[in-house]
Amino acid sequence: MHDYSQLDALSAVIRTGGFDAAATQLGVTPSAISQRIKLLEERVGTVLVKRGQPCTGTAAGRQLAMHTNQVRLMEKALDFGVPQADTLTPVRIAVNADSLATWLLPALAGGDGFLYDLIIDDQDHSADWLRAGEVAAAVTGHPGPVQGCDSHSLGAMRYFATASPDYMARHMPDGPTAEAFERAPAMTFNDKDRLQTDWAKTIAGRAVNLPKHRLASSHGFVEAARLGIGWGMNPESLCHEQLANGDLVEVSPNAPMDVPLYWQVSRLTAAPLRALTTSVMQQARKVLIQEP
Template identity: 50%
Template sequence: MHLDTAQLAALAAVLETGSFERAAVALHVTRSAVSQRVKLLEERVGQVLVRRAAPCTPTEAGQALLRHAQQMALSEADALRSIAGSGAGLAPVRLALGVNADSLASWFIDAMAQAAEPTPGAAPPITFDIHVEDQDHSSELLRQGRVMAAVTADPQPVQGCQVVRLGTMRYRALASPAFMQRHFAHGVTGTALAQAPVLVFNRKDALQERFMRRIARRELAPPVHWLPSSQGFVAASLAGLGWGMSPDQLAREAIDAGHLVELVPGKPVDVALYWQFWRLNVQALQRMTQAVQQAAKAALLP
């Protein structure tokens, strides 16, 4: 079955921007043209590809075609570079990547900067489309075709992907000394943990729950502050708002200064991180993979 490249580009634009209107702007065509192309592609494959909502999302068949369209775009950019003999004058290659918030706030930006560093005459520039997702769920972005690579806690390769181990991110349960005196003066017990306010990143964040179960040996339901910010976790802990699990990379300075202390010294929670990426022989993805491995080696535990 031959698939029309303009129709695939329209599908990808709708799913990447979230709407037919924004896709039309990105493709420099009318909304009706985008709608017609997607409709023709759906008729061609005999399946609905886009859930018309706000934002638009792919069906299972749409996920497969989105991935195909993105792989074609990457391969085309690599082919154009090879023909031209350099990256000069070529449009930037966009890499859609999934990463957990704590990695993004600590070491991942270094990898992005290294991969995007200009290499005159060698490769087209790289731009990034970063999707922030919990490390326990980021591999789902690969399955949906929304990203080309992801930092994940899942060591099992998604179909069509390779996996390399990056290292271990160490988390510690931290609070201010004043908070400790107020809530844990008689020890970090199950009873105290059930009453002390806890910081949780979002509904997918299970690190605090994992720590509490490890200490109390049962499920607890303490008061929760929902705080979707890695730096905000450290700031809120310093302010005595609650206790939370923060990575060493973000909290080390406050720990060394005595502004934050561990609830239970010597009881960190270690999270192994992996890099899953499409099995494509394209230069931009190879550059990013190499940069991620180097930045993770410098920042994470072996």
């Protein structure tokens, strides 16, 4: 059995990045924090905190801190109904940037009493964080379920390939041909983002190698498209106004791409996150495309 006062000290140091800050948060002295972590490291037989500015967890340290947070989350389910206004439990969630930019935040506002630690990653990779046990839940493109998780279908996010009218006239005067795609600057969120490449392949009828700006910002994508910097796949809710007023046009008319999304939540922490799961499902049903 672990000593949870030691584990809480570890978790607080990793969360706050310092012994002093952890001490303030737990209402004890910095030397008490230091002593607890030293005892824990001796017991486990490995270094758990890399001392520095800020302090960070080693792989073992992060694993133990994650375990601690999970246990504290699970305890939250035990005293359901007991108001705990001052207790903010950290909960780590992996989410794709476009969900964060379009529909997730109102759902998170519905899950009260948590400190959200949001890991932003591509929808094709956010399930990796669940597999690694690094997050309690994820908005992901993988139907799963990942082992040890429950998976809930959220519906699909609709994307439109968009560019400015000037951009189209200049870079794709003959429309989105394979040759045009290989010269006209596209955008990509990061190296993991395959949306543009996949969509262009369906339109061009063959694999095309896109020259790409790299720009990891959902709102930046829409704005850069409007400014004629490149073309990119933008979520409908972020670009429908610009499509309506003519600031943006579709690169190929009436060719949206729907990306199904899932809410996967670790079974260990499903109970304390139940209200959050309900809030996420309700919000997704309002905003994402639901199958008929």
